[in-house]
Amino acid sequence: MPRSGRLASALLSILMFALFLAVWHGATLPSGGTQAADSEYAKMVGSAAASGQKTAMPSPKDVAVKLWEHAKDPFYVRGTNDQGIGIQISYSIGRVMLGFGLAALVAIPLGFLIGMSPLLYRAFDPFIQILKPISPLAWMPLALYTIKDSVTSSIFVIFICSLWPMLINTAFGVSAVRREWLNVARTLEVTPMRKAFRVILPAAAPTIMTGMRISVGIAWLVIIAAEMLVGGTGIGYFVWNEWNNLSISNILCAILLIGLVGMVLDQILARLARAVTYPE
Amino acid sequence: MEFLKVEGLKKSFVPPRGGAPFVVFDEVNFSIDKGEFVCIVGHSGCGKSTILNILAGLDEASDGNVIMAGREVAGPSLDRGVVFQGHALMPWLTAKKNVEFAVKSRWRDANCAKTDEICQRYLDMVGLTGSEDKKPAELSGGMKQRVGIARAFAIEPKMLLLDEPFGALDALTRGVIQDELLKICAATHQTVFMITHDVDEAILLADKIMLMSNGPNARIAEIVVNTLPRDRSRHTIHKDPQYYPIRNHLVDFLVSRSKEFTEQPPPGYDPRNPLLVTPGLPAVTPAIPVSLVQPRATAPSVVAGIRN
Numbered sequence: 001m002p003r004s005g006r007l008a009s010a011l012l013s014i015l016m017f018a019l020f021l022a023v024w025h026g027a028t029l030p031s032g033g034t035q036a037a038d039s040e041y042a043k044m045v046g047s048a049a050a051s052g053q054k055t056a057m058p059s060p061k062d063v064a065v066k067l068w069e070h071a072k073d074p075f076y077v078r079g080t081n082d083q084g085i086g087i088q089i090s091y092s093i094g095r096v097m098l099g100f101g102l103a104a105l106v107a108i109p110l111g112f113l114i115g116m117s118p119l120l121y122r123a124f125d126p127f128i129q130i131l132k133p134i135s136p137l138a139w140m141p142l143a144l145y146t147i148k149d150s151v152t153s154s155i156f157v158i159f160i161c162s163l164w165p166m167l168i169n170t171a172f173g174v175s176a177v178r179r180e181w182l183n184v185a186r187t188l189e190v191t192p193m194r195k196a197f198r199v200i201l202p203a204a205a206p207t208i209m210t211g212m213r214i215s216v217g218i219a220w221l222v223i224i225a226a227e228m229l230v231g232g233t234g235i236g237y238f239v240w241n242e243w244n245n246l247s248i249s250n251i252l253c254a255i256l257l258i259g260l261v262g263m264v265l266d267q268i269l270a271r272l273a274r275a276v277t278y279p280e
Numbered sequence: 281m282e283f284l285k286v287e288g289l290k291k292s293f294v295p296p297r298g299g300a301p302f303v304v305f306d307e308v309n310f311s312i313d314k315g316e317f318v319c320i321v322g323h324s325g326c327g328k329s330t331i332l333n334i335l336a337g338l339d340e341a342s343d344g345n346v347i348m349a350g351r352e353v354a355g356p357s358l359d360r361g362v363v364f365q366g367h368a369l370m371p372w373l374t375a376k377k378n379v380e381f382a383v384k385s386r387w388r389d390a391n392c393a394k395t396d397e398i399c400q401r402y403l404d405m406v407g408l409t410g411s412e413d414k415k416p417a418e419l420s421g422g423m424k425q426r427v428g429i430a431r432a433f434a435i436e437p438k439m440l441l442l443d444e445p446f447g448a449l450d451a452l453t454r455g456v457i458q459d460e461l462l463k464i465c466a467a468t469h470q471t472v473f474m475i476t477h478d479v480d481e482a483i484l485l486a487d488k489i490m491l492m493s494n495g496p497n498a499r500i501a502e503i504v505v506n507t508l509p510r511d512r513s514r515h516t517i518h519k520d521p522q523y524y525p526i527r528n529h530l531v532d533f534l535v536s537r538s539k540e541f542t543e544q545p546p547p548g549y550d551p552r553n554p555l556l557v558t559p560g561l562p563a564v565t566p567a568i569p570v571s572l573v574q575p576r577a578t579a580p581s582v583v584a585g586i587r588n
Contacts, residue, residue, distance in 0.1 A: 180368035183338050186356040188385035188435065198381065202372045278372040279417035 021060050028059040058249040066249040088238040089257055096219045099158025107163050111170025136161035136222050150230035161222045162215035169211025173204030209273035216269055220262045283314040288344035291330050305498040307551035315469040319482040322492030328475045332443050336362045358386055361437035363445045367428040369416040375427045376412040379434050386435040402430040422453035442474035455514055479530045491533050493541035500554045501541045507560035522560030529559035
């Protein structure tokens with residue numbers, strides 16, 4: 001895209017964001033009239049809210065202040081139910097990495113095998129087709145019952161949801177390696193290991209990376225829900241805990257952070273995918 | 281010296297819904313001497329590529345066998361280098377790494393300096409000095425095909441198999457690479473088996489041109505001996521009085537006789553011993569001088585019915 005076009009799109013983005021803030025700000029302005037409030041109720045929800053001057057929905061400024069607080073001290077620990085947002089999100093990232101990494105360790109070699117053998121491809125296919133559409137959270141009770149540990153169970157759920165896209169893409173990528181490259185390897189009497197690592201792996205790498213990118217996206221979606229279920233730590237738990245505290249500002253901060261981290265994870269995988277992609 | 285011998289080669293497919301097997305070609309017999317350049321010409325569907333793949337060991341014949349240097353060909357081997365129709369370079373490797381992949385497969389224990397030297401030598405040979413570190417996507421079609429040729433030559437095979445290597449190139453590039461190939465083959469005395477659709481290419485490069493009749497049931501109809509001097513070049517070849525008789529003979533075969541041949545082989549035709557013809561030379565019998573104005577006035581002379 002030419003430079004002027006990029007500038008225009010950036011300006012438009014800023015404009016849209018400003019408009020969004022303005023509407024949000026307008027919608028959360030305190031209404032003019034004062035209402036008599038029950039003193040007990042006023043004590044509970046704060047005098048401004050009780051008198052109808054302010055809703056529980058925070059204004060952009062409230063959220064900005066909250067964000068600044070979190071940014072200043074993201075890693076504090078004040079007891080099990082009051083830990084910094086940075087710590088919570090680190091727990092979540094750690095679980096996603098662990099579950100995703102384990103899934104990659106299983107899916108890529110297994111996908112390689114399935115992709116190389118049409119017999120295995122057909123034999124595994126019905127299982128993959130049935131297991132793939134199952135919501136990963138449906139495994140949660142089974143995981144809790146067998147593993148008997150909530151943290152490990154959430155990692156298992158991440159594992160199971162990251163598995164399928166990587167497995168399917170690896171098998172597809174490996175089975176779709178161009179016949180002529182394999183023929184080159186055959187005429188050169190290349191050993192099976194060398195063929196796997198020097199021909200098939202680089203040829204299938206872009207497809208494998210696409211599978212990994214899809215997997216990490218799904219894993220990041222699922223971890224929030226999983227942590228809401230099992231509780232304890234993590235950004236999903238943080239969101240649910242703040243809902244119980246009725247701190248919408250904190251929830252909004254967490255939502256923003258979840259989006260940011262998700263974007264970063266996706267971008268990392270996109271970079272890696274670009275690094276192994278070859279133009280033909 | 282007989283280097284490669286093909287005996288009774290046959291390829292047939294059983295149709296997926298049953299019925300009589302579909303015979304692509306049958307009773308294909310020929311041999312290639314060491315250092316000889318042989319082209320095979322024929323219409324699409326006559327099984328040329330299949331024959332080449334069988335020679336390469338990438339495909340299996342339904343019947344018959346291939347013997348190279350006294351050994352039966354039973355699978356792909358480093359003894360036979362293949363230049364594929366669609367260059368078949370690995371797009372994630374640079375030109376040099378593509379050649380290096382072959383060199384390292386050939387000499388597994390060679391050190392880096394040695395492999396580097398071999399790769400560079402063959403890339404220089406095909407005129408790719410300076411483009412070693414380019415990926416195939418950055419190379420033109422002709423350059424890609426040259427990398428393919430360098431890769432095939434670099435393993436120093438006993439025999440080279442070329443599957444229509446210049447089919448996808450424009451005429452100018454093709455000419456340049458043909459010259460290159462001619463030079464390299466003259467220098468290395470390489471034994472070559474090549475598929476082509478281009479009659480001029482066959483006359484320029486080959487010592488013997490095998491003509492295949494149309495498939496199904498294709499056969500080797502006859503073998504044309506290229507009697508032009510071996511030091512022929514693209515610029516002067518068409519001035520040789522033998523050129524047009526040979527060319528006309530080949531074109532005549534492709535246009536009409538290849539079809540007639542399958543329908544009704546000429547009397548006395550023995551697939552195990554196809555005729556060796558020399559249309560470039562004046563006919564022995566009857567002793568009518570070959571006229572350049574009417575080169576087709578005489579039948580192509582038949583040198584021998586001996587098994588080549």
